[in-house]
Amino acid sequence: MDYEVVIGLEIHVELATKSKIFCGCTTEFGGEVNTHCCPVCTSMPGTLPVMNEKAVEFAVKAGLAMNCEIAEFSKMDRKNYFYPDLPKAYQISQFDLPICKGGYVDIDINGKMKRIGITRIHIEEDAGKLIHDPHGKGSLVDYNRCGVPLIEIVSEPDMSSPEEARKYFEKVRSILQYTGVSDCRMQEGSIRADVNLSLRPAGSTKLGTRTEMKNLNSFRSVFNAAESEIKRQSGILRQGGRVGQETRRWDDDAGKSFPMRNKEEAHDYRYFPEPDLVPIILTKERIDAYRESLPELPWKRFARYTEEMGIPGYDAGIITASVKTSDFFEEAVKYGADAKTAANWIMGDLMRLMNDAGTEDIPFGGKMLAELADLIGQGRISNNIAKTVLSEMFATGGTPSFIVKEKGLEVVSDRDELARIVDKVISHNKKSVEDYMGGKEKAMGFLMGQVMRETGGKANPTMVKAMLADGLKKAMEP
Amino acid sequence: MEIARLTIKDISRMLRNREASAVEITNGFYERIESTDAKIGAYISLCREKALEDAANAQKKADAGEGGLLNGVPAAVKDNMCTEGMATTCASRMLENFIPPYTATAVEKIKAEGAVLLGKLNLDEFAMGSSTGNSYFGQTKNPWDERRVPGGSSGGSAAAVASGQAVFALGSDTGGSIRQPAAFCGVVGLKPTYGTVSRHGLVAFASSLDQIGPLTKTVEDSAIVLNAISGRDQRDSTSMETGIPDYTEGIDGGARGLMIGVPSQYLSDGVSPGVRKQIGEAIKAYEKMGAVCEETSIELADYAIAAYYIISSAEASSNLARYDGIKYGYRSSGYANLTDLYNKTRSEGFGSEAKRRIMLGTYVLSSGYYDAYYKKALRVRRLIKNEFDALFKKYDLILGPTAPTTAFRIGEKEGNPLEMYMGDVFTVSVNIAGLPAISIPCGLDENNLPVGMQLIGKAFGERTILRAAKAFEMEFPFLISEEGGRHGL
Numbered sequence: 005m006d007y008e009v010v011i012g013l014e015i016h017v018e019l020a021t022k023s024k025i026f027c028g029c030t031t032e033f034g035g036e037v038n039t040h041c042c043p044v045c046t047s048m049p050g051t052l053p054v055m056n057e058k059a060v061e062f063a064v065k066a067g068l069a070m071n072c073e074i075a076e077f078s079k080m081d082r083k084n085y086f087y088p089d090l091p092k093a094y095q096i097s098q099f100d101l102p103i104c105k106g107g108y109v110d111i112d113i114n115g116k117m118k119r120i121g122i123t124r125i126h127i128e129e130d131a132g133k134l135i136h137d138p139h140g141k142g143s144l145v146d147y148n149r150c151g152v153p154l155i156e157i158v159s160e161p162d163m164s165s166p167e168e169a170r171k172y173f174e175k176v177r178s179i180l181q182y183t184g185v186s187d188c189r190m191q192e193g194s195i196r197a198d199v200n201l202s203l204r205p206a207g208s209t210k211l212g213t214r215t216e217m218k219n220l221n222s223f224r225s226v227f228n229a230a231e232s233e234i235k236r237q238s239g240i241l242r243q244g245g246r247v248g249q250e251t252r253r254w255d256d257d258a259g260k261s262f263p264m265r266n267k268e269e270a271h272d273y274r275y276f277p278e279p280d281l282v283p284i285i286l287t288k289e290r291i292d293a294y295r296e297s298l299p300e301l302p303w304k305r306f307a308r309y310t311e312e313m314g315i316p317g318y319d320a321g322i323i324t325a326s327v328k329t330s331d332f333f334e335e336a337v338k339y340g341a342d343a344k345t346a347a348n349w350i351m352g353d354l355m356r357l358m359n360d361a362g363t364e365d366i367p368f369g370g371k372m373l374a375e376l377a378d379l380i381g382q383g384r385i386s387n388n389i390a391k392t393v394l395s396e397m398f399a400t401g402g403t404p405s406f407i408v409k410e411k412g413l414e415v416v417s418d419r420d421e422l423a424r425i426v427d428k429v430i431s432h433n434k435k436s437v438e439d440y441m442g443g444k445e446k447a448m449g450f451l452m453g454q455v456m457r458e459t460g461g462k463a464n465p466t467m468v469k470a471m472l473a474d475g476l477k478k479a480m481e482p
Numbered sequence: 483m484e485i486a487r488l489t490i491k492d493i494s495r496m497l498r499n500r501e502a503s504a505v506e507i508t509n510g511f512y513e514r515i516e517s518t519d520a521k522i523g524a525y526i527s528l529c530r531e532k533a534l535e536d537a538a539n540a541q542k543k544a545d546a547g548e549g550g551l552l553n554g555v556p557a558a559v560k561d562n563m564c565t566e567g568m569a570t571t572c573a574s575r576m577l578e579n580f581i582p583p584y585t586a587t588a589v590e591k592i593k594a595e596g597a598v599l600l601g602k603l604n605l606d607e608f609a610m611g612s613s614t615g616n617s618y619f620g621q622t623k624n625p626w627d628e629r630r631v632p633g634g635s636s637g638g639s640a641a642a643v644a645s646g647q648a649v650f651a652l653g654s655d656t657g658g659s660i661r662q663p664a665a666f667c668g669v670v671g672l673k674p675t676y677g678t679v680s681r682h683g684l685v686a687f688a689s690s691l692d693q694i695g696p697l698t699k700t701v702e703d704s705a706i707v708l709n710a711i712s713g714r715d716q717r718d719s720t721s722m723e724t725g726i727p728d729y730t731e732g733i734d735g736g737a738r739g740l741m742i743g744v745p746s747q748y749l750s751d752g753v754s755p756g757v758r759k760q761i762g763e764a765i766k767a768y769e770k771m772g773a774v775c776e777e778t779s780i781e782l783a784d785y786a787i788a789a790y791y792i793i794s795s796a797e798a799s800s801n802l803a804r805y806d807g808i809k810y811g812y813r814s815s816g817y818a819n820l821t822d823l824y825n826k827t828r829s830e831g832f833g834s835e836a837k838r839r840i841m842l843g844t845y846v847l848s849s850g851y852y853d854a855y856y857k858k859a860l861r862v863r864r865l866i867k868n869e870f871d872a873l874f875k876k877y878d879l880i881l882g883p884t885a886p887t888t889a890f891r892i893g894e895k896e897g898n899p900l901e902m903y904m905g906d907v908f909t910v911s912v913n914i915a916g917l918p919a920i921s922i923p924c925g926l927d928e929n930n931l932p933v934g935m936q937l938i939g940k941a942f943g944e945r946t947i948l949r950a951a952k953a954f955e956m957e958f959p960f961l962i963s964e965e966g967g968r969h970g971l
């Protein structure tokens with residue numbers, strides 16, 4: 005029997021607020037344990053939460069960017085459970101009245117658009133972290149993360165392959181970065197996904213039993229976990245077995261998932277309205293103001309790049325996927341770089357440098373790329389030298405003109421100097437000169453190369469070509 | 483200087499006229515506490531050294547012609563309000579050694595007005611109870627009869643004021659916890675409109691119902707303390723700007739023309755004859771003063787107790803979940819694992835009433851029971867609010883007894899929690915609806931025990947309540963010091 009894959013994602017995202025959701029403590033990552041906390045976020049008796057309005061704004065913006073309906077009335081609820089990383093023994097979250105619902109995100113699957121529904125987006129707080137004493141004397145708790153604001157984005161079960169799940173995750177992340185709602189730093193776990201996956205006989209409309217894999221923090225692990233789970237579930241089904249509803253932990257290194265202990269599931273969270281906070285009331289005006297303040301989103305930029313700037317669709321897709329790259333491109337163009345040239349640099353050398361360094365950050369602004377392109381345009385450096393300069397910029401963050409000057413990379417246009425080198429090359433390469441005279445035009449290229457080698461690639465190619473032609477003509481004269 | 487009789491106004495006058503210094507007054511109160519509190523047991527802790535410092539400062543201010551509303555006034559607060567650097571126990575073993583690094587807004591505010599904090603007062607554990615018998619530190623006794631309870635949960639606050647161990651006290655009221663002990667001890671207890679006083683620093687029992695308020699000897703003192711403690715606080719999102727700059731304004735306006743509703747349910751057979759008689763006298767007094775008293779009905783009164791115990795226990799079960807032995811407070815020794823740590827800590831740290839409410843609250847929120855209990859209680863809450871709204875279209879105030887009986891004997895209702903809960907029948911609906919209400923002394927019953935009369939007002943209608951209460955106080959004088967004479971008052 006053929007099986008159809010049904011995947012839904014729950015994505016948890018740390019909001020980019022400076023302070024925590026219910027107190028003034030910093031949300032900065034890291035820090036000495038238990039230094040980013042106060043009586044409120046460690047839930048001392050008598051303390052009360054006070055909603056960070058910036059968190060509400062970010063949640064609304066995320067919802068707007070994902071085409072959600074924004075609730076004019078929503079409220080916070082308590083999700084009750086005991087665990088040492090949760091100092092109140094309840095998490096303040098949203099249960100039946102989330103701040104956003106009913107949206108969608110479009111993803112591109114082999115050139116075709118697929119729409120993935122968003123069920124809801126709600127606001128909640130993060131918990132602390134258990135630290136297990138290396139000497140085995142027990143566990144300690146670090147409350148620095150406690151009360152960091154999060155949103156949870158719950159999708160419809162609209163994805164039907166690991167590739168779609170990955171694409172959707174990428175797209176959501178991209179939107180969140182564009183809107184400034186989150187930095188989405190994956191290594192720091194500021195965005196993570198739970199993958200809900202089930203199989204059903206092809207053509208069936210009834211959902212099969214699903215499993216949930218928690219806390220996946222890379223695109224690759226979402227893809228791999230989904231792929232592995234499909235294999236596992238179809239293996240069970242093909243043998244006539246039944247998939248059990250369970251929560252599984254994905255182990256990236258082992259490349260497989262393991263069932264989580266039972267006690268971590270089957271909770272009765274006893275949700276009820278949080279009486280310490282007032283409901284979140286959003287006026288139409290406020291929602292509209294947030295809508296107005298949204299930046300240009302990736303699909304809009306894509307359209308502009310392809311339609312107005314003549315950037316190929318593939319390139320535009322890659323450049324707009326990350327707000328950082330896209331902003332970089334925008335800045336380069338703003339400072340005078342030709343759009344296609346800038347796109348080519350980004351798609352080629354820059355992407356390679358970023359990949360090699362394993363980073364999404366470009367250590368300099370688009371203005372610097374514009375400057376580099378300008379140096380090429382002015383004939384002050386060659387294209388090849390420009391690649392060297394770019395690598396140096398990436399490594400040191402220096403400006404192009406500084407690097408060119410510091411390293412003496414400027415094109416040699418000194419006629420006397422070039423004449424001396426051209427003469428030298430002609431007199432040292434008799435064979436090629438003869439070949440050229442014998443009508444082998446290709447020899448010209450070799451001689452050019454020799455001049456370039458002598459000058460470390462810095463010779464002005466137009467001048468060299470003319471001077472070589474001149475010199476050879478002289479040599480041909482008896 | 484008759485320490486026990488002193489009101490806020492008296493002390494302000496004494497300091498102004500240099501009849502006594504703030505330090506002398508404070509020392510006078512400590513002497514009073516030393517001589518009477520061994521019998522009464524109102525205080526959990528005292529802070530004399532700090533108090534004398536504060537008194538000296540208050541005196542400097544008085545000398546300079548400065549100082550706030552409460553300058554130099556010795557006061558005490560219920561021990562569920564956080565005080566920086568000073569144990570805040572909630573009368574629980576769980577928090578026996580808990581010293582908060584911050585002070586509750588209400589306490590901060592009375593101190594900012596110059597009040598001298600004498601100490602922290604006994605209560606039912608985590609403010610759960612009506613007798614101040616559910617305290618890890620022992621039973622507080624009623625100054626009128628030491629064999630009887632002072633009411634609860636702010637029993638320490640009421641007893642301290644009644645026995646002259648403090649000029650005024652702060653209590654907290656979740657279902658009657660200021661008003662019922664005020665009634666039992668013959669003092670004035672005001673539960674303000676929900677949101678009037680910041681809950682920041684008040685250790686939560688039931689967050690949607692809890693409200694801090696004053697226990698005082700006179701109605702006017704109640705208004706003065708409310709002036710000090712009310713107002714919006716950034717640290718409590720449920721606190722509100724009331725728009726009332728002065729609660730004493732118009733307080734002497736009398737009762738003429740007031741429309742007062744008296745629900746028949748509040749004078750049913752369940753109310754003891756002595757209480758009924760006194761309330762009847764009060765109605766006559768109001769009529770004499772030119773108010774119109776009319777019998778009315780609160781149909782949902784019977785459902786208020788059930789709704790209250792469901793909602794308050796549900797919230798309490800969650801509010802008290804943080805006492806898990808991990809971060810602060812009591813931790814059991816000798817646990818095998820995390821679950822064992824939780825179980826032992828909570829079994830040993832909480833008293834039986836707190837446990838009962840936690841279990842009740844957990845139950846009504848559990849899946850499968852939520853709709854039948856918690857959700858239904860919220861509906862009843864909405865209906866009770868609506869019913870009050872309708873009544874207040876017609877009446878300025880609702881009048882009735884604060885409690886169906888006067889102070890009962892210590893141990894009398896032990897082992898019968900339901901009977902104990904029924905004693906809250908007239909007070910809980912006020913919290914459910916978020917309304918303001920006062921309990922004022924209304925004479926004595928046949929056992930020479932104080933009867934309390936409750937006046938309920940519309941939301942933010944404290945000034946009407948205070949005006950009517952003051953008028954009654956003038957017409958129906960009841961001086962605690964006269965009746966309390968045999969207690970050395």
Ligand SMILES: [Zn+2]
Binds near residue numbers: 027042043045
């Ligand atoms: Zn904090």
